[in-house]
Amino acid sequence: xxxxxxxxxxxxxxxxxxxxxxxxxxxxxxxxxxxxxxxxxxxxxxxxxxxxxxxxxxxxxxxxxxxxxxxxxxxxxxxxxxxxxxxxxxxxxxxxxxxxxxxxxxxxxxxxxxxxxxxxxxxxxxxxxxxxxxxxxxxxxxxxxxxxxxxxxxxxxxxxxxxxxxxxxxxxxxxxxxxxxxxxxxxxxxxxxxxxxxxxxxxxxxxxxxxxxxxxxxxxxxxxxxxxxxxxxxxxxxxxxxxxxxxxxxxxxxxxxxxxxxxxxxxxxxxxxxxxxxxxxxxxxxxxxxxxxxxxxxxxxxxxxxxxxxxxxxxxxxxxxxxx
Amino acid sequence: xxxxxxxxxxxxxxxxxxxxxxxxxxxxxxxxxxxxxxxxxxxxxxxxxxxxxxxxxxxxxxxxxxxxxxxxxxxxxxxxxxxxxxxxxxxxxxxxxxxxxxxxxxxxxxxxxxxxxxxxxxxxxxxxxxxxxxxxxxxxxxxxxxxxxxxxxxxxxxxxxxxxxxxxxxxxxxxxxxxxxxxxxxxxxxxxxxxxxxxxxxxxxxxxxxxxxxxxxxxxxxxxxxxxxxxxxxxxxxxxxxxxxxxxxxxxxxxxxxx
Numbered sequence: 297x298x299x300x301x302x303x304x305x306x307x308x309x310x311x312x313x314x315x316x317x318x319x320x321x322x323x324x325x326x327x328x329x330x331x332x333x334x335x336x337x338x339x340x341x342x343x344x345x346x347x348x349x350x351x352x353x354x355x356x357x358x359x360x361x362x363x364x365x366x367x368x369x370x371x372x373x374x375x376x377x378x379x380x381x382x383x384x385x386x387x388x389x390x391x392x393x394x395x396x397x398x399x400x401x402x403x404x405x406x407x408x409x410x411x412x413x414x415x416x417x418x419x420x421x422x423x424x425x426x427x428x429x430x431x432x433x434x435x436x437x438x439x440x441x442x443x444x445x446x447x448x449x450x451x452x453x454x455x456x457x458x459x460x461x462x463x464x465x466x467x468x469x470x471x472x473x474x475x476x477x478x479x480x481x482x483x484x485x486x487x488x489x490x491x492x493x494x495x496x497x498x499x500x501x502x503x504x505x506x507x508x509x510x511x512x513x514x515x516x517x518x519x520x521x522x523x524x525x526x527x528x529x530x531x532x533x534x535x536x537x538x539x540x541x542x543x544x545x546x547x548x549x550x551x552x553x554x555x556x557x558x559x560x561x562x563x564x565x566x567x568x569x570x571x572x573x574x575x576x577x578x579x580x581x582x583x584x585x586x587x588x589x590x591x592x593x594x595x596x597x598x599x600x601x602x603x604x605x606x607x608x609x610x611x612x613x614x615x616x617x618x619x620x
Numbered sequence: 621x622x623x624x625x626x627x628x629x630x631x632x633x634x635x636x637x638x639x640x641x642x643x644x645x646x647x648x649x650x651x652x653x654x655x656x657x658x659x660x661x662x663x664x665x666x667x668x669x670x671x672x673x674x675x676x677x678x679x680x681x682x683x684x685x686x687x688x689x690x691x692x693x694x695x696x697x698x699x700x701x702x703x704x705x706x707x708x709x710x711x712x713x714x715x716x717x718x719x720x721x722x723x724x725x726x727x728x729x730x731x732x733x734x735x736x737x738x739x740x741x742x743x744x745x746x747x748x749x750x751x752x753x754x755x756x757x758x759x760x761x762x763x764x765x766x767x768x769x770x771x772x773x774x775x776x777x778x779x780x781x782x783x784x785x786x787x788x789x790x791x792x793x794x795x796x797x798x799x800x801x802x803x804x805x806x807x808x809x810x811x812x813x814x815x816x817x818x819x820x821x822x823x824x825x826x827x828x829x830x831x832x833x834x835x836x837x838x839x840x841x842x843x844x845x846x847x848x849x850x851x852x853x854x855x856x857x858x859x860x861x862x863x864x865x866x867x868x869x870x871x872x873x874x875x876x877x878x879x
Binding site for chain 2: 464468
């Protein structure tokens with residue numbers, strides 16, 4: 297009974313997620329969703345994966361990294377090499393994308409995570425640019441003209457990757473390991489003094505975040521037919537950063553909501569190419585003016601339900617008090 | 621004290637920041653179960669000594685030993701795991717985390733479930749987290765913080781934040797507890813209660829405690845031995861009575877006699 301209580305929320309979200317999957321799958325199969333909406337949906341999911349993976353690094357661990365597009369690029373190219381050059385199946389491409397990006401995260405993370413704040417931001421920004429310029433100059437991957445990639449990304453793949461990303465990062469966060477990361481964000485000196493191996497957890501968060509950015513890269517590469525280094529510039533890094541900040545630093549659901557909303561806004565604004573960036577920027581400014589801590593603050597969607605329960609006269613802490 | 625070998629020993633320890641000698645030639649011994657005070661005027665180097673003992677700074681001279689093992693050059697988290705835990709002069713809680721989670725973080729070093737087991741939600745994750753929660757609540761009970769355990773640490777009143785810091789330091793399960801001005805900013809009543817609490821946890825957890833304090837009456841009241849620092853050097857040590865009547869100490873605190 298206790299186990300059921302503890303995991304009830306989890307199973308409810310799993311069931312909701314799978315119903316969503318089945319409904320969308322049916323809509324796509326029956327042709328109700330046209331190619332435009334499917335495109336938007338895939339792009340949304342890719343953005344959510346990117347936002348959630350960066351949320352782990354910035355929102356949870358407090359390491360201000362702005363080179364996330366670099367890992368996205370590493371994943372995209374690694375998977376494209378696997379499927380296009382080596383003729384391996386898409387699954388191998390996705391896996392290779394994650395592993396390659398995670399390795400890049402490890403190599404970049406170990407030296408640069410000694411830096412703090414602004415310095416780390418500049419170092420990671422530099423990494424993103426190095427990746428882009430390196431790809432630009434490697435003829436094997438097509439240089440500036442990029443690589444053409446067969447369309448292989450399907451809704452089951454997108455959904456599976458999205459689901460895995462959120463599940464892994466939520467589970468990591470809601471454990472002693474996640475708390476260790478949050479303690480680093482809150483006060484690194486105190487975390488160290490309490491026996492937390494701060495370097496280890498900063499690198500761990502960085503590697504896990506990079507892994508999923510790489511996965512997003514694989515989905516992206518096999519959906520848009522062509523990948524070019526210019527798709528992965530620092531503006532892309534800022535796009536991802538904006539999802540995380542706008543959603544509320546430290547809130548996973550915030551990152552998801554912001555990524556979904558901004559993808560919708562940006563897609564809708566494609567009808568007005570002249571004013572698109574102006575309106576997009578105004579939306580950002582307004583949100584930051586009226587919700588300076590982001591859409592969700594540090595709260596999660598699930599806490600809204602708890603709040604409602606308390607208002608109805610239920611238990612204040614969702615039964616946590618009974619443990620003692 | 622019955623034990624012959626000191627539990628924590630600083631041997632001729634010193635540190636230099638550029639040309640500035642912040643501490644030099646400090647030798648200090650703590651025996652199992654002792655409650656020792658460390659006093660001195662502002663800027664004498666008390667907190668610097670704490671930072672050396674906990675690995676925040678690496679001493680440029682001398683050795684620091686715990687249970688016969690040299691600690692020099694180990695990172696703070698390893699020293700904490702070997703058994704030295706501390707509180708901070710300016711409170712350093714994890715503000716956005718709940719009171720309960722603050723204590724759990726300190727217990728983290730004793731958790732045995734891996735990152736993989738947490739991600740996959742294996743049984744070892746649930747066992748480990750449950751054990752952590754029970755332990756953390758046990759510590760909060762002792763410090764009478766169990767009523768506020770789901771509050772964010774930053775929202776606690778000052779006195780409770782101070783107590784939470786000690787609870788958190790204890791949850792790391794140290795052999796030696798270093799308290800940096802635990803009574804700073806407390807009123808006399810709170811200070812008195814705090815002192816009772818320190819005496820109690822010392823018995824209960826068989827702790828050795830080193831305490832920095834400004835409030836002389838307080839240090840004199842509960843410490844068995846006292847070290848006095850001034851200008852980065854030890855100027856006196858001994859029982860409270862010996863220290864109180866030591867002319868060097870009087871000079872450091874009250875200034876030189878006008879002749």
